[in-house]
Amino acid sequence: MEQVPQHIIYLLSKSKLEDLRDDEKEQLDFWKSETTANKGLCDLLDDKNQLLKDLKGISNYDWEKSFEIFEQDYLNSTATKPVFNRIWIYGIAAALVGLLALFFVHNLSDAGYQQMPDKDIQPARMTGRVRLGNGNSILMIPGDTLLSLGKPILPTVSQADSLFAVTPRGGKMTILLPDGTKVWMNAQTQLDYYEVDSLREVRLVGEAYFEVAKKYLPLTGEVPKLKPFVVQAGKIHVSVLGTHFYVKSTKNLEDFKTTLYEGKVRVQQGERQIVLLPGEETYIKVGQIERRTIDLDMRNALKDGYFVFNSEPLAVIMDELAAWYNVEVVYLDNQVKSEKFEAMLSRNSSLKDIINVLESTGKIRFKFKGKTIYVEKQPK
Known part of the structure; x- marks a missing residue:
């Protein structure tokens, strides 16, 4: 069995002395349902009659006499004594159950907590990895401030440019995409960038602030048109034409946000669309995108x-x-x-x-x- 978490030991101990609150019982029930080993341990401790019997047995057990009998009847004899073996095994099992219960009760009064966090816990540092479309990888090391993936802007794009960037827990990264767009990535963020002749697209999981570079479609004989920049956040699409904005997109839909600082973006969720102006933000309310006005100085936090x-x-x-x-x-x-x-x-x-x-x-x-x-x- 894996090590029992400290807060579960606390709840198991507390459950033997008093009633658990509803939220505590919910936590314990969830842990119990995770593995059969967890359930087995809880069932063992829930047998109150056996538990009391085992605890009483430990205090009254004559260990010295028991060992003498063991020496005489087992160690000095070649004959197998199945009945005695079962009694001995059951006695040891009972003792272990009792000792385990006592261990839990002991931990109720001394959970081993610290009042302050460890000094080695530090804020996120500059670190992350980028995998390029050609299969090569680039590692951003602590001390770097910007990972530049930019290249001279060509009049046309003959093939797709792509890359995948990721920051770990406790990491952050600032990168310059091949099209000149600058991105500030928060900890535990994934960014998948793809560019073709007609479109630039990012698929995002996590948090990022974008300063999108203006880039034109490679069309001749017409008035130049800006190449769209689209961020996909799950089933929500943010379409951009040269702007500064922030997107938060996690597995929890309710955490979604898009905040606009400069330019204009269109946020689309199914058939519902919202066009944001600077100082506005989309968020999720009852499962769908809504608009609100925000303080840009406050929301310019990630950058x-x-x-x-x-x-x-x-x-x-x-x-x-x-x-x-x-x-x-x-x-x-x-x-x-x-x-x-x-x-x-x-x-x-x-x-x-x-x-x-x-x-x-x-x-x-x-x-x-x-x-x-x-x-x-x-x-x-």
């Missing part, structure tokens, strides 16, 4: 290096922090996920400083163990 939490649920905030600082997040109370916060903080801040700001609201409290953050309600 300028800030976190902006504008009445964001804690679950969204912690997902972003987990990717940026390369940590794991465990909720000891699921109800805190919906708590909302407002703040504007430097992405270069230490995790300790970010946590202090969130805790200062009096809503939540954090505990740490290694590279895992445990979140719970602030006790009253």
